Amino acid sequence: MQLLLFIFFNSFLFSNGSWETDFNKAQQSAKTEHKLILVNFSGSDWCGPCIRMHKDIFDGNSFTQYATDHLVLVNADFPRLKKHELSKDQQKKNDELADKYNKDGIFPLTVLLDPNGKVLKEWQGLPPxxxxxxxxxxxxxxDANN
Incomplete structure (x- = not known):
């Protein structure tokens, strides 16, 4: 029973302000909903600053509440451990996204884009x-782009 509650609670939590993994879908949503796109390049199982960024910034109440109504979130994860290995299709999508927005392979890298994919702001590393x-x-x- 506790396991079921845990699964239900976590699925509810991540349904609000959830992270898309398909940039094309995210871009379409952003155009339809008139929102900006926030892309985070992360190494979820090897990059300490990436893990801290999700925990300390993205999981914060103020960000979660704001993002739900104003942003389309995209997580481009690059795990290294075999147990976290992405599907070949997902890896290809993430590689293509990195080729466009993270050519230097910086982790974490967070990029704020307009719905057409134009870079508005970039944060390299974990912001202090x-x-x-x-x-x-x-x-x-x-606000400046509405």
């Missing part, structure tokens, strides 16, 4: 700010 400060920075860019 709180989730609230990051959200405020993103909000100012969103």
């Amino acid at each position: 700010i709180s989730s609230e400060e990051f959200t405020t920075e993103v909000k100012s860019i969103v």
